[in-house]
Amino acid sequence: MLLAFQGAVAQGVLWGIMVLGVYITFRLLDIADLTVDGSFALGGCVCAVLIVERGVNPLLGLVAGLLVGVVAGAVTGLLNTLFDIPAILAGILTQIGLWSVNLRIMGKANIPLLKNPNIFTGFAKAAGLPQNLATIIIGGIVAASLVAILYWFFGTEIGSALRATGNNEHMVRALGVDTRVTKLIALMVSNGLVGLSGALVCQSQKYADVGMGTGAIIVGLAAIVIGEVLGRLMPGKLRSFSSRLIAAVVGSIVYFLIRAIVLQLGLDPNDMKLLSAIIVALALSVPVVWERQQLRASYLKGGEA
Amino acid sequence: MLTLNNVRKTFNRGTVNEKVALAGISLHLDRGEFVTVIGGNGAGKSTMLNSIAGVFPIDSGTIVLGGDDISRLPEHARAKYLGRVFQDPMRGTAADMQIDENLAMAARRGKTRTLRWGITKAEHESYASELAKLGLGLETRLSDKVGLLSGGQRQALTLLMATLQRPDLLLLDEHTAALDPKTAAKVLELTEQIVIEEGLTTLMVTHNMHDAIRLGNRLIMMADGKVIYDVRGEEKAHLHRADLMAKFEEAAGEEFSNDRMLLG
Numbered sequence: 001m002l003l004a005f006q007g008a009v010a011q012g013v014l015w016g017i018m019v020l021g022v023y024i025t026f027r028l029l030d031i032a033d034l035t036v037d038g039s040f041a042l043g044g045c046v047c048a049v050l051i052v053e054r055g056v057n058p059l060l061g062l063v064a065g066l067l068v069g070v071v072a073g074a075v076t077g078l079l080n081t082l083f084d085i086p087a088i089l090a091g092i093l094t095q096i097g098l099w100s101v102n103l104r105i106m107g108k109a110n111i112p113l114l115k116n117p118n119i120f121t122g123f124a125k126a127a128g129l130p131q132n133l134a135t136i137i138i139g140g141i142v143a144a145s146l147v148a149i150l151y152w153f154f155g156t157e158i159g160s161a162l163r164a165t166g167n168n169e170h171m172v173r174a175l176g177v178d179t180r181v182t183k184l185i186a187l188m189v190s191n192g193l194v195g196l197s198g199a200l201v202c203q204s205q206k207y208a209d210v211g212m213g214t215g216a217i218i219v220g221l222a223a224i225v226i227g228e229v230l231g232r233l234m235p236g237k238l239r240s241f242s243s244r245l246i247a248a249v250v251g252s253i254v255y256f257l258i259r260a261i262v263l264q265l266g267l268d269p270n271d272m273k274l275l276s277a278i279i280v281a282l283a284l285s286v287p288v289v290w291e292r293q294q295l296r297a298s299y300l301k302g303g304e305a
Numbered sequence: 306m307l308t309l310n311n312v313r314k315t316f317n318r319g320t321v322n323e324k325v326a327l328a329g330i331s332l333h334l335d336r337g338e339f340v341t342v343i344g345g346n347g348a349g350k351s352t353m354l355n356s357i358a359g360v361f362p363i364d365s366g367t368i369v370l371g372g373d374d375i376s377r378l379p380e381h382a383r384a385k386y387l388g389r390v391f392q393d394p395m396r397g398t399a400a401d402m403q404i405d406e407n408l409a410m411a412a413r414r415g416k417t418r419t420l421r422w423g424i425t426k427a428e429h430e431s432y433a434s435e436l437a438k439l440g441l442g443l444e445t446r447l448s449d450k451v452g453l454l455s456g457g458q459r460q461a462l463t464l465l466m467a468t469l470q471r472p473d474l475l476l477l478d479e480h481t482a483a484l485d486p487k488t489a490a491k492v493l494e495l496t497e498q499i500v501i502e503e504g505l506t507t508l509m510v511t512h513n514m515h516d517a518i519r520l521g522n523r524l525i526m527m528a529d530g531k532v533i534y535d536v537r538g539e540e541k542a543h544l545h546r547a548d549l550m551a552k553f554e555e556a557a558g559e560e561f562s563n564d565r566m567l568l569g
Contacts, residue, residue, distance in 0.1 A: 153420075160402075160410055160423035167399035174358070174397070175466075176384030176415040 006132040008260035012253030013139030021193030022220030034091035038098030039072035041213035043198030048208030069195015077187035081180035118203035225283035227251025312366035326352035328530035341517040344527035385415020388467030397463030400452035411466030457488030
């Protein structure tokens with residue numbers, strides 16, 4: 001039982017890096033980027049092939065996962081900005097295309113990494129820690145560094161312009177920034193994180209599968225809304241940018257804990273996707289309904305406020 | 306400073322909705338001129354401003370600003386010359402970002418964005434004093450999200466952002482039309498103050514004849530995508546509403562009765 005929860009936290013941290021990527025497109029750029037399902041699997045597949053077939057250092061495998069994710073994001077970004085294909089459709093096109101690309105890269109539907117070295121077993125052995133704990137520590141360090149890097153990046157001149165692009169494109173162009181470039185950068189950074197996350201998950205679960213990214217975007221959105229709800233429940237000001245990034249990773253951990261609990265309760269793992277979709281749908285619709293209700297309730301018949 | 310030479314723009318060409326917005330307009334502005342632009346609905350006032358700003362490509366003609374031909378530059382590349390305030394107060398600012406962050410982005414208008422920190426300590430302090438000049442109490446709210454401000458405050462902030470880094474040309478597109486009369490008067494007062502203090506070359510579109518006569522040192526009237534009346538200096542100073550109404554009547558003919566209602 002405890003082992004299952006440890007495993008859930010470990011998974012949550014690694015997937016949390018993908019959630020940071022989704023946060024950039026969904027909350028900062030204000031688009032739902034469906035490339036994610038494809039770029040997550042792409043990162044995992046490339047990492048697996050490099051380690052198993054080329055004997056590449058697992059650390060380099062992670063870098064490769066990140067880089068191919070950046071390329072996938074660039075494809076979506078170029079489709080969107082150069083040819084005005086709506087972002088959601090551009091993402092779907094890249095995602096669908098990547099399915100075939102991933103199969104080509106692996107040459108089969110999945111690759112096991114059981115006997116190959118990976119960063120988690122390496123660290124666990126060296127430090128004498130159980131596998132799950134080693135995964136949590138490494139994942140935590142990577143996630144914390146990425147939160148710090150993203151906090152810095154979005155505070156720079158380019159990062160500010162990028163945040164403003166999701167807010168008010170007209171203004172950003174009027175201030176001399178090419179919004180095509182900012183969107184492209186955002187999609188590349190976002191999918192780079194997603195690819196890195198895919199490579200990390202691949203090493204931690206010791207296999208890569210062409211379907212490992214299916215539904216990743218829903219996991220990402222669910223984690224973001226869970227994180228935001230938790231952030232609102234916390235006392236004090238959790239509105240700063242860094243705390244919102246941290247909340248995204250925490251949301252991912254909580255998501256995988258919930259998942260572990262319902263699986264322990266005997267839920268069919270295949271139903272997990274339905275549950276995720278319901279969580280996201282609820283989280284997105286509850287605030288809307290609540291606000292509408294508040295507006296209705298604030299109506300006074302006599303007109304005397 | 307600014308020269309429009311025979312600029313044409315037709316929307317929805319070849320469809321039933323075809324609309325000639327600019328019919329070969331020519332206009333020259335000298336440095337420091339504060340020009341008010343009036344005209345009925347569909348006269349091409351906003352289209353002229355948007356053509357200068359590069360919101361859409363023009364069909365023909367040239368636009369020269371400060372000696373550079375900007376006719377075919379994309380919108381973001383023209384930003385270094387232009388300060389812009391829009392009719393919609395939501396359009397000039399980023400609602401989810403702080404007041405100081407908005408100002409910092411405006412201070413970098415037309416400059417290459419780098420990986421340097423988006424806002425320096427020194428500029429943070431200068432923003433407080435700049436905001437204090439607006440007299441709206443915004444100087445104590447630098448880290449408030451712009452979305453918390455009223456329409457008038459946002460419009461005043463946009464005006465400050467447009468002029469923070471001195472623009473070669475300031476474009477005001479009915480920037481007080483969406484505000485209540487009292488707020489509109491305040492924003493206009495700030496506009497006049499900033500434009501005169503800085504000696505900015507300005508094009509201000511307005512629907513209010515009184516403002517058009519009272520403000521600026523030159524007035525142009527547009528109809529059907531052309532300039533039909535252009536008055537400046539002494540002559541403008543002695544201009545009366547009745548004169549403008551007569552001009553309108555002359556230009557618009559039957560449509561006049563409609564325009565009269567619109568221009569009240």
